[in-house]
Amino acid sequence: MLLAATPLQANSAPTVKVYFSQGFGIPGTTVAVTRAAPDRGVARFAIEQLIKGPTAAEKRRGLHSELGAQIRGRSDCRADFRLKIASGKATLRFCRTVYGTGVGGDARILNTIDKTLRQFSAVKKVITLDKGGRCLFDQSDAGTSCLTGHE
Template sequence: MGGEEYPPFGLCSRSKTISEGEITMKGYQDNSPSSAVSSYRPRFVFLVVISACILFTLVVSVCSTKLSSSASAASIAHASTASLSASYPVKVFFSKSPESLNNGSVVYAVNRMSPTIAVGTYAIQLLIAGPTLSERQAGYFTELNTMLSGPSNCSAPLPVGGPDFTLALNKKGTVTQTGTATVKFCRSLNSAGIGADARVTAEINTTLKQFPNIKNVVILTKDGHCFGDGSGKDLCLR
Protein backbone atom coordinates (compact mmCIF):
# COMPACT_ATOMS: atom_id res chain seq x y z
CA MET A 1 0.00 0.00 0.00
CA GLY A 2 1.45 3.25 -1.08
CA GLY A 3 4.66 1.35 -2.10
CA GLU A 4 6.22 1.44 1.42
CA GLU A 5 8.03 -1.62 2.76
CA TYR A 6 7.81 -2.66 6.40
CA PRO A 7 10.22 -5.07 8.07
CA PRO A 8 8.86 -8.38 9.18
CA PHE A 9 7.26 -8.32 12.60
CA GLY A 10 9.64 -10.92 14.02
CA LEU A 11 12.74 -8.91 13.08
CA CYS A 12 11.45 -5.83 14.82
CA SER A 13 10.73 -7.79 17.97
CA ARG A 14 14.21 -9.34 17.99
CA SER A 15 15.91 -6.03 17.55
CA LYS A 16 13.97 -4.63 20.45
CA THR A 17 14.84 -7.60 22.62
CA ILE A 18 18.58 -7.21 21.98
CA SER A 19 18.45 -3.55 22.86
CA GLU A 20 16.78 -4.30 26.16
CA GLY A 21 19.34 -7.00 26.83
CA GLU A 22 22.17 -4.55 26.29
CA ILE A 23 20.51 -2.10 28.61
CA THR A 24 20.07 -4.81 31.21
CA MET A 25 23.77 -5.81 31.07
CA LYS A 26 24.91 -2.22 31.40
CA GLY A 27 22.67 -1.84 34.43
CA TYR A 28 24.26 -4.94 35.96
CA GLN A 29 27.79 -3.56 35.56
CA ASP A 30 26.68 -0.47 37.51
CA ASN A 31 29.37 2.05 36.60
CA SER A 32 27.49 4.83 38.37
CA PRO A 33 29.43 7.37 40.65
CA SER A 34 27.72 6.05 43.78
CA SER A 35 29.09 2.60 43.10
CA ALA A 36 32.67 3.97 42.75
CA VAL A 37 32.40 5.76 46.12
CA SER A 38 31.21 2.56 47.76
CA SER A 39 34.18 0.60 46.39
CA TYR A 40 36.71 3.15 47.76
CA ARG A 41 35.06 3.54 51.19
CA PRO A 42 36.95 0.69 53.02
CA ARG A 43 40.31 2.04 51.80
CA PHE A 44 39.39 5.55 52.95
CA VAL A 45 38.39 4.31 56.41
CA PHE A 46 41.69 2.39 56.68
CA LEU A 47 43.71 5.52 55.82
CA VAL A 48 41.77 7.58 58.36
CA VAL A 49 42.49 5.03 61.11
CA ILE A 50 46.22 4.91 60.25
CA SER A 51 46.44 8.72 60.20
CA ALA A 52 44.70 8.94 63.57
CA CYS A 53 47.15 6.42 65.06
CA ILE A 54 50.16 8.35 63.72
CA LEU A 55 48.78 11.64 65.06
CA PHE A 56 48.15 10.09 68.48
CA THR A 57 51.70 8.71 68.59
CA LEU A 58 53.15 12.13 67.74
CA VAL A 59 51.08 13.85 70.42
CA VAL A 60 52.15 11.33 73.07
CA SER A 61 55.80 11.69 72.02
CA VAL A 62 55.69 15.50 72.22
CA CYS A 63 53.99 15.42 75.62
CA SER A 64 56.54 12.91 76.93
CA THR A 65 59.40 15.08 75.69
CA LYS A 66 57.94 18.18 77.38
CA LEU A 67 57.42 16.30 80.64
CA SER A 68 60.97 14.93 80.48
CA SER A 69 62.36 18.42 79.78
CA SER A 70 60.36 19.88 82.66
CA ALA A 71 61.60 17.15 84.98
CA SER A 72 65.20 17.74 83.90
CA ALA A 73 64.84 21.50 84.37
CA ALA A 74 63.36 20.94 87.81
CA SER A 75 66.23 18.61 88.73
CA ILE A 76 68.83 21.13 87.54
CA ALA A 77 67.12 23.95 89.42
CA HIS A 78 66.98 21.81 92.56
CA ALA A 79 70.65 20.87 92.22
CA SER A 80 71.60 24.52 91.68
CA THR A 81 69.61 25.59 94.72
CA ALA A 82 71.16 22.85 96.80
CA SER A 83 74.62 23.88 95.61
CA LEU A 84 73.97 27.54 96.46
CA SER A 85 72.66 26.66 99.93
CA ALA A 86 75.44 24.16 100.73
CA SER A 87 77.76 24.90 103.65
CA TYR A 88 80.76 23.12 105.11
CA PRO A 89 81.83 23.01 108.76
CA VAL A 90 85.34 24.27 109.47
CA LYS A 91 87.36 25.10 112.54
CA VAL A 92 89.42 28.24 113.00
CA PHE A 93 92.19 28.07 115.59
CA PHE A 94 92.87 31.20 117.63
CA SER A 95 95.21 31.95 120.46
CA LYS A 96 93.61 32.34 123.87
CA SER A 97 94.56 34.36 126.90
CA PRO A 98 96.22 33.55 129.19
CA GLU A 99 97.19 30.06 127.95
CA SER A 100 98.72 31.05 124.60
CA LEU A 101 100.65 33.90 126.19
CA ASN A 102 102.55 31.34 128.20
CA ASN A 103 102.94 28.86 125.32
CA GLY A 104 102.76 30.20 121.77
CA SER A 105 102.04 26.79 120.25
CA VAL A 106 98.78 26.36 122.15
CA VAL A 107 95.70 27.31 120.09
CA TYR A 108 91.97 26.73 120.47
CA ALA A 109 89.28 25.94 117.91
CA VAL A 110 86.05 27.78 117.23
CA ASN A 111 83.45 26.45 114.82
CA ARG A 112 82.47 28.17 111.60
CA MET A 113 80.49 27.32 108.45
CA SER A 114 82.06 27.84 105.02
CA PRO A 115 79.73 28.74 102.12
CA THR A 116 82.37 27.50 99.67
CA ILE A 117 84.06 24.16 99.14
CA ALA A 118 87.40 26.01 99.22
CA VAL A 119 87.41 25.46 102.97
CA GLY A 120 91.15 26.00 103.49
CA THR A 121 91.10 29.44 101.91
CA TYR A 122 87.95 30.43 103.75
CA ALA A 123 89.34 29.24 107.09
CA ILE A 124 92.43 31.47 106.70
CA GLN A 125 90.21 34.39 105.71
CA LEU A 126 88.25 33.85 108.94
CA LEU A 127 91.48 33.67 110.90
CA ILE A 128 92.52 37.08 109.54
CA ALA A 129 89.04 38.46 110.32
CA GLY A 130 89.56 37.44 113.94
CA PRO A 131 87.24 36.14 116.65
CA THR A 132 83.73 37.44 117.26
CA LEU A 133 82.94 39.86 120.06
CA SER A 134 81.72 37.10 122.36
CA GLU A 135 84.82 35.04 121.56
CA ARG A 136 87.10 37.98 122.33
CA GLN A 137 85.31 38.43 125.62
CA ALA A 138 86.07 34.76 126.31
CA GLY A 139 89.79 35.38 125.73
CA TYR A 140 90.25 34.35 122.08
CA PHE A 141 92.54 36.55 119.98
CA THR A 142 94.91 36.69 117.01
CA GLU A 143 97.66 39.13 116.12
CA LEU A 144 97.63 38.23 112.43
CA ASN A 145 95.21 40.96 111.38
CA THR A 146 97.25 43.67 113.08
CA MET A 147 100.52 42.41 111.56
CA LEU A 148 99.27 42.82 107.97
CA SER A 149 99.72 46.26 106.43
CA GLY A 150 100.18 48.08 103.14
CA PRO A 151 98.83 47.39 99.65
CA SER A 152 98.39 43.94 98.13
CA ASN A 153 100.62 42.67 95.35
CA CYS A 154 98.26 39.86 94.38
CA SER A 155 97.48 39.91 90.67
CA ALA A 156 93.92 40.40 89.45
CA PRO A 157 91.77 38.44 89.13
CA LEU A 158 92.80 37.08 92.49
CA PRO A 159 93.24 33.28 92.42
CA VAL A 160 92.34 32.60 96.06
CA GLY A 161 92.46 34.37 99.38
CA GLY A 162 91.39 37.82 98.28
CA PRO A 163 93.85 40.69 98.64
CA ASP A 164 95.60 39.27 101.71
CA PHE A 165 97.13 35.93 100.63
CA THR A 166 97.25 33.06 98.18
CA LEU A 167 96.92 29.40 99.12
CA ALA A 168 98.56 26.74 96.94
CA LEU A 169 97.92 23.06 97.66
CA ASN A 170 100.55 20.38 97.04
CA LYS A 171 103.20 23.07 96.72
CA LYS A 172 106.31 23.79 98.79
CA GLY A 173 106.91 27.30 97.62
CA THR A 174 107.03 26.86 93.86
CA VAL A 175 108.03 23.17 93.99
CA THR A 176 105.38 20.47 93.76
CA GLN A 177 105.13 18.46 96.97
CA THR A 178 102.08 16.35 97.75
CA GLY A 179 100.50 17.11 101.11
CA THR A 180 102.16 20.51 101.54
CA ALA A 181 100.21 23.76 101.45
CA THR A 182 101.90 27.12 100.88
CA VAL A 183 100.38 30.32 102.21
CA LYS A 184 101.96 33.41 100.66
CA PHE A 185 100.87 36.77 101.98
CA CYS A 186 100.24 39.57 99.48
CA ARG A 187 100.61 42.38 102.00
CA SER A 188 103.48 43.19 104.29
CA LEU A 189 103.57 40.87 107.31
CA ASN A 190 105.39 42.70 110.07
CA SER A 191 106.81 40.70 112.94
CA ALA A 192 105.53 41.69 116.37
CA GLY A 193 108.17 39.67 118.20
CA ILE A 194 109.12 36.04 118.70
CA GLY A 195 106.05 35.27 120.82
CA ALA A 196 103.57 36.79 118.34
CA ASP A 197 105.29 35.10 115.39
CA ALA A 198 105.03 31.74 117.17
CA ARG A 199 101.35 32.22 117.92
CA VAL A 200 100.47 33.27 114.34
CA THR A 201 102.47 30.34 112.95
CA ALA A 202 100.62 27.92 115.23
CA GLU A 203 97.24 29.40 114.28
CA ILE A 204 97.87 29.06 110.53
CA ASN A 205 99.45 25.60 110.79
CA THR A 206 96.73 24.09 112.95
CA THR A 207 93.88 25.70 110.99
CA LEU A 208 95.14 24.21 107.71
CA LYS A 209 96.21 20.83 109.10
CA GLN A 210 92.65 20.06 110.15
CA PHE A 211 92.13 19.06 106.52
CA PRO A 212 93.36 15.51 105.82
CA ASN A 213 95.08 16.38 102.54
CA ILE A 214 97.37 18.92 104.24
CA LYS A 215 100.27 17.48 106.26
CA ASN A 216 102.74 20.36 106.14
CA VAL A 217 102.40 24.13 105.86
CA VAL A 218 104.81 26.72 104.46
CA ILE A 219 104.20 30.39 105.33
CA LEU A 220 105.82 32.97 103.06
CA THR A 221 105.97 36.73 103.29
CA LYS A 222 105.10 39.12 100.48
CA ASP A 223 108.70 38.89 99.26
CA GLY A 224 108.67 35.08 99.25
CA HIS A 225 110.71 34.55 102.42
CA CYS A 226 109.87 32.14 105.23
CA PHE A 227 107.80 33.86 107.91
CA GLY A 228 109.41 33.89 111.34
CA ASP A 229 112.73 32.56 110.06
CA GLY A 230 115.30 34.57 111.99
CA SER A 231 118.17 32.84 110.22
CA GLY A 232 117.42 34.50 106.91
CA LYS A 233 118.12 31.19 105.14
CA ASP A 234 114.49 30.36 104.24
CA LEU A 235 114.74 27.01 105.97
CA CYS A 236 111.02 26.32 105.41
CA LEU A 237 111.71 25.87 101.69
CA ARG A 238 114.43 23.24 102.17
Protein backbone atom coordinates in the same frame (compact mmCIF):
# COMPACT_ATOMS: atom_id res chain seq x y z
CA MET B 1 92.40 20.46 95.02
CA LEU B 2 88.99 20.37 96.65
CA LEU B 3 88.94 20.16 100.41
CA ALA B 4 85.93 18.99 102.28
CA ALA B 5 84.37 20.95 105.07
CA THR B 6 82.54 19.13 107.83
CA PRO B 7 78.74 19.32 107.84
CA LEU B 8 77.25 19.96 111.29
CA GLN B 9 74.02 18.15 110.49
CA ALA B 10 72.19 16.97 107.42
CA ASN B 11 70.93 19.91 105.34
CA SER B 12 73.18 22.40 107.16
CA ALA B 13 76.05 24.45 105.82
CA PRO B 14 79.51 22.87 106.02
CA THR B 15 81.82 24.16 108.72
CA VAL B 16 85.55 24.64 109.17
CA LYS B 17 87.65 25.13 112.26
CA VAL B 18 89.59 28.30 112.87
CA TYR B 19 92.25 28.09 115.57
CA PHE B 20 92.69 31.21 117.69
CA SER B 21 95.22 31.80 120.45
CA GLN B 22 94.26 31.70 124.10
CA GLY B 23 96.80 33.28 126.40
CA PHE B 24 100.25 34.46 125.45
CA GLY B 25 102.49 31.42 125.77
CA ILE B 26 105.05 30.46 123.14
CA PRO B 27 103.78 29.06 120.78
CA GLY B 28 100.71 29.16 122.94
CA THR B 29 97.48 27.35 123.43
CA THR B 30 95.00 27.29 120.57
CA VAL B 31 91.27 26.83 120.68
CA ALA B 32 89.20 25.77 117.68
CA VAL B 33 86.00 27.59 116.83
CA THR B 34 83.71 26.70 113.95
CA ARG B 35 82.57 28.84 111.08
CA ALA B 36 79.92 28.16 108.47
CA ALA B 37 81.88 27.71 105.26
CA PRO B 38 81.16 27.96 101.56
CA ASP B 39 80.95 24.72 99.62
CA ARG B 40 84.24 25.49 97.87
CA GLY B 41 87.45 27.16 98.91
CA VAL B 42 87.17 26.08 102.54
CA ALA B 43 90.90 26.32 103.32
CA ARG B 44 91.05 29.85 101.90
CA PHE B 45 87.92 30.73 103.87
CA ALA B 46 89.46 29.37 107.09
CA ILE B 47 92.55 31.58 106.69
CA GLU B 48 90.35 34.58 105.87
CA GLN B 49 88.49 33.96 109.13
CA LEU B 50 91.77 33.71 111.04
CA ILE B 51 92.76 37.11 109.64
CA LYS B 52 89.34 38.54 110.49
CA GLY B 53 89.78 37.39 114.08
CA PRO B 54 87.44 36.12 116.77
CA THR B 55 83.91 37.38 117.28
CA ALA B 56 83.09 39.58 120.28
CA ALA B 57 81.78 36.53 122.17
CA GLU B 58 84.96 34.59 121.40
CA LYS B 59 87.08 37.54 122.58
CA ARG B 60 85.17 37.49 125.87
CA ARG B 61 86.28 33.84 126.18
CA GLY B 62 89.89 35.02 125.93
CA LEU B 63 90.53 34.11 122.30
CA HIS B 64 92.62 36.36 120.07
CA SER B 65 94.46 36.47 116.77
CA GLU B 66 97.52 38.62 116.28
CA LEU B 67 97.56 38.06 112.52
CA GLY B 68 94.97 40.47 111.12
CA ALA B 69 96.37 43.66 112.66
CA GLN B 70 99.85 42.81 111.41
CA ILE B 71 98.93 42.67 107.70
CA ARG B 72 99.50 46.05 106.08
CA GLY B 73 100.43 47.79 102.87
CA ARG B 74 99.76 47.14 99.22
CA SER B 75 98.98 43.73 97.86
CA ASP B 76 100.92 42.32 94.92
CA CYS B 77 98.12 39.82 94.13
CA ARG B 78 94.89 41.81 94.78
CA ALA B 79 94.27 39.88 98.00
CA ASP B 80 95.84 39.37 101.41
CA PHE B 81 97.33 36.02 100.43
CA ARG B 82 97.60 33.16 97.97
CA LEU B 83 97.09 29.58 99.03
CA LYS B 84 98.16 26.50 97.10
CA ILE B 85 97.63 22.94 98.28
CA ALA B 86 99.40 20.15 96.39
CA SER B 87 101.10 16.86 97.27
CA GLY B 88 100.23 17.16 100.95
CA LYS B 89 101.73 20.63 101.26
CA ALA B 90 99.86 23.89 101.87
CA THR B 91 101.85 26.93 100.79
CA LEU B 92 100.47 30.20 102.11
CA ARG B 93 102.16 33.30 100.66
CA PHE B 94 101.10 36.67 101.96
CA CYS B 95 100.66 39.34 99.28
CA ARG B 96 100.85 42.19 101.77
CA THR B 97 103.51 42.86 104.40
CA VAL B 98 103.06 40.95 107.65
CA TYR B 99 104.81 42.70 110.52
CA GLY B 100 106.18 40.65 113.35
CA THR B 101 105.20 41.29 116.94
CA GLY B 102 108.19 39.64 118.61
CA VAL B 103 109.14 36.03 119.19
CA GLY B 104 105.98 35.11 121.13
CA GLY B 105 103.49 36.79 118.81
CA ASP B 106 105.23 35.47 115.71
CA ALA B 107 105.18 31.92 117.11
CA ARG B 108 101.48 32.22 117.94
CA ILE B 109 100.66 33.49 114.44
CA LEU B 110 102.51 30.60 112.80
CA ASN B 111 100.94 28.10 115.22
CA THR B 112 97.38 29.23 114.46
CA ILE B 113 98.02 29.19 110.71
CA ASP B 114 99.52 25.69 110.94
CA LYS B 115 96.67 24.25 113.00
CA THR B 116 93.99 25.94 110.89
CA LEU B 117 95.38 24.44 107.67
CA ARG B 118 96.28 21.01 109.07
CA GLN B 119 92.64 20.31 109.90
CA PHE B 120 92.28 19.31 106.26
CA SER B 121 93.32 15.71 105.61
CA ALA B 122 95.05 16.74 102.36
CA VAL B 123 97.50 18.94 104.32
CA LYS B 124 100.49 17.26 105.96
CA LYS B 125 102.91 20.23 105.91
CA VAL B 126 102.34 23.99 106.02
CA ILE B 127 104.75 26.50 104.53
CA THR B 128 104.06 30.15 105.32
CA LEU B 129 105.85 32.76 103.23
CA ASP B 130 106.05 36.53 103.40
CA LYS B 131 105.40 38.88 100.49
CA GLY B 132 108.96 38.41 99.24
CA GLY B 133 108.75 34.60 99.26
CA ARG B 134 110.86 34.12 102.41
CA CYS B 135 109.66 32.00 105.31
CA LEU B 136 107.44 34.24 107.42
CA PHE B 137 109.33 35.74 110.39
CA ASP B 138 112.57 33.92 109.47
CA GLN B 139 115.38 36.34 110.31
CA SER B 140 118.21 34.17 108.99
CA ASP B 141 120.18 35.20 105.93
CA ALA B 142 118.64 32.45 103.80
CA GLY B 143 115.07 32.83 105.04
CA THR B 144 114.34 29.21 104.16
CA SER B 145 113.85 27.44 107.53
CA CYS B 146 110.21 26.56 106.78
CA LEU B 147 111.23 24.91 103.52
CA THR B 148 113.73 22.55 105.11
CA GLY B 149 111.79 21.81 108.28
CA HIS B 150 114.45 23.36 110.54
CA GLU B 151 112.31 26.04 112.18
